[in-house]
Amino acid sequence: MPMTPSPSAHRDIPAATVSRLPTYLRALHSAAARGITTVSSGQLASAAGVLPTQLRKDLSHLGSHGVRGVGYNVARLITEIARALGLGRAxxxxxxxxxxxxxxxxxxxxxxxxxxxxxxxxxxxxxxxxxxxxxxxxxxxxxxxxxxxxxxxxxxxxxxxxxxxxxxxxxxxxxxxxxxxxxxxxxxxxxxxxxxxxxxxxxELHVLAFLRASLSDLPDVGVAG
Amino acid sequence: MPMTPSPSAHRDIPAATVSRLPTYLRALHSAAARGITTVSSGQLASAAGVLPTQLRKDLSHLGSHGVRGVGYNVARLITEIARALGLGRAxxxxxxxxxxxxxxxxxxxxxxxxxxxxxxxxxxxxxxxxxxxxxxxxxxxxxxxxxxxxxxxxxxxxxxxxxxxxxxxxxxxxxxxxxxxxxxxxxxxxxxxxxxxxxxxxxELHVLAFLRASLSDLPDVGVAG
DNA sequence: CAGACTTTGTGCAACGCTTCACAAACCCCT
DNA sequence: AGGGGTTTGTGAAGCGTTGCACAAAGTCTG
CATH class of the missing domain: 3.40.50.720 (NAD(P)-binding Rossmann-like Domain)
Known part of the structure; x- marks a missing residue:
């Protein structure tokens, strides 16, 4: 069975990972625009608002590989994520x-x-x-x-x-x-x-109302100024 | 303030449940507007697009109780959910x-x-x-x-x-x-x-593109008419 | 009043996702 | 060439959510 040996991580990407990839992609575009060519998982994760571990695990599903001790090549990672998401076409x-x-x-x-x-x-x-x-x-x-x-x-x-x-x-x-x-x-x-x-x-508003309301229920938070 | 002892299931409602409650509430309002006074978990679940089991488990976190063999009182359930979500105020x-x-x-x-x-x-x-x-x-x-x-x-x-x-x-x-x-x-x-x-x-668009793209990758689905 | 039927409430197992901990891999400096 | 420092990749544990199976509880009919 041919099955395209290496770059066939197409399927079996967790849904939660897929929903975060666009955020990574945006952060990478922003970094590229500033002339940055390499990012560490810590930098990219903080730009995306997630933990470095999660970023690395997410990226591991892509088959994409960073360089240990250095980080990820921005341009390459953009390409990898875009391909995984099915972008690159209209x-x-x-x-x-x-x-x-x-x-x-x-x-x-x-x-x-x-x-x-x-x-x-x-x-x-x-x-x-x-x-x-x-x-x-x-x-x-x-x-x-x-x-x-x-x-x-x-x-x-x-x-x-x-x-x-x-x-x-x-x-x-x-x-x-x-x-x-x-x-x-x-x-x-x-x-x-x-x-x-x-x-x-x-x-979304209802959920916010719930979160805000349970906040007010808490014993000693947010009452006194 | 009395603190209302019994109906204080306010906290420890799972986040996933909270995010579904507004949908239930909407379906209940719609039912009430049509004059329906009682719904079963099956009816409400299908209106909300979830499984009956999940609906019942969600509702069980509210402390609200339906009547076995009958179902849920629409008006009462609306009140229960609204209170759980922190609605009922501006x-x-x-x-x-x-x-x-x-x-x-x-x-x-x-x-x-x-x-x-x-x-x-x-x-x-x-x-x-x-x-x-x-x-x-x-x-x-x-x-x-x-x-x-x-x-x-x-x-x-x-x-x-x-x-x-x-x-x-x-x-x-x-x-x-x-x-x-x-x-x-x-x-x-x-x-x-x-x-x-x-x-x-x-x-959201990116995720859709991914779903759509992996669909096209599939061997024999959606190609022939 | 008893038995059949319906529907809820919930313990439990399965699943997926997140986080931790650590080894493997790579660069850089001497 | 070797050693220290840095960062990735991943097995495994922990956690929350989902779905199943079944008992409990109620209604309705004869």
Whole structure:
């Protein structure tokens, strides 16, 4: 079995590790921009807000190797992480739902790096169709199959209200999109081969309220000034 | 203060459970709105997208008790979860950074439920100060201490670019805010008593790219129609 | 009132992730 | 060339979370 002997650490990267790799990548880009060519696990870890041990264990899953006594080559590590994450190709993104959040996401600069590009914005509301948002014309949902085929859209972002989320998700899946990022606080039913990622702003606030409230319960902390 | 002896399961609720409670709460509100007064763990779990066992274990940390053979009383469970999360009081929120994202968050309806209210919006840029956003006047960062004292602000939301995030966070902490939700993709250094929660949109896209890419690597899935 | 049925609550095992401790490997200086 | 210092890579322990299996507890029917 060939199986590409050395650089085949593709799979079996723990999910927790994957979710930290983008942070490492950002810190590495920042270091490279400052002309730094080598970093130790301690430096990189503190830039990323994790422990050095965790960074090293994370990196060990990549098959990437640092140099003992020296550290990691910044440029090489950037390449390794980018490859592990599947970057290095273009990732055309479509955003469905052009309310406040959808507009902000369309204009958000964080969505325009590392190969991610918003190439289509859509809305169900005919009143919004045809408007210009972040340099793009708002299209109706019915255009999705054509847009996906034409632009190679690989990721769909749902910024619709909760009630429209399932319908919009179904439309994305029907059009061939297999990765969805949703901001709608609703449980979506999707085929198993579609990857889903949820960002729930209300939940984050609730968790913070819980943390803050249990803080106040504590006997002697944070009361006196 | 009486201290309410029996229902004091406040602390030692697992973090994973806390992060699911808001979802349950939302499903319960939806059920209540439809006139449903009793739900089984199976029904509620499927509405929330988790397994019934997990729902029951989560709920067991609340001290709340359902009725065997019947299920949970919707109204009572709403009260129990809300109390566990520290809801039932007002949570004034301040948003720092009035770029695209900050504006969208200020107008986002999901931030206006369950006692959460955006009561102040701020920006470092003098050109933005004085503008109206979502019915509020943009204030300069220097006003934070006065606003926190006056409005009882308990939660700060950071929607600034990465470079300004640490400064803005310091200003929030100095003003007395002890819970921060940040959208800036930067590692923040904060005093240990301040609760921090990060939402990183770029990371979510990267993770999706990884999931999508490993999907394509798979031998025989999703290729043929 | 008894027995069948339903649904909750929970001890326990399995799993994954994090952290520690330490050996292996490399550089640099003399 | 050798020794000291530094940093990586990883086995193993510790911890929290998930999922299972089953007993306990309640309702409903005859």
């Amino acid at each position: 990732w055309p993104v479509a955003i469905v739902g052009m309310g406040n959040l959808g507009r902000a996401l369309a204009a958000y600069s964080g969505f325009g790096t590392e190969g991610f590009h918003v190439v289509a914005v859509l809305d169900r509301d005919p009143a919004l169709v045809g408007e210009q948002v972040a340099g793009l014309t708002v299209r109706p949902i019915e255009d999705l199959p054509a847009l996906v085929a034409e632009l190679g859209i690989a990721i769909g972002v749902l910024a619709t209200p909760s009630d429209g989320a399932q319908t919009a998700a179904d439309a994305l899946v029907a059009a061939g999109v297999e990765a969805i990022l949703t901001f709608a606080p609703a449980a979506l039913a999707l085929p198993p081969h579609v990857s889903l990622r949820r960002v729930d702003l209300a939940t | 949570w004034p929120v301040a948003i720092v950074g009035m770029g695209n994202l900050g504006r969208a968050l200020a107008a986002y309806s999901g931030f206006g439920t369950e006692g959460f209210h955006v009561v102040a919006v701020l920006d470092r840029d003098p050109a933005l100060v004085g503008e109206q956003v979502a019915g509020l006047t943009v204030r300069p960062i220097e006003d934070l201490p006065a606003l926190v004292a006056e409005l009882g602000i308990a939660i700060g939301v950071l929607a600034t670019p990465s470079d300004g995030a640490q400064t803005a966070a310091d200003a929030l902490v100095a003003a007395g805010v002890e819970a921060i939700l940040t959208f800036a993709p930067a590692a923040l250094a904060l005093p240990p008593h301040v609760s921090l929660r990060r939402v990183d949109l770029a990371t």
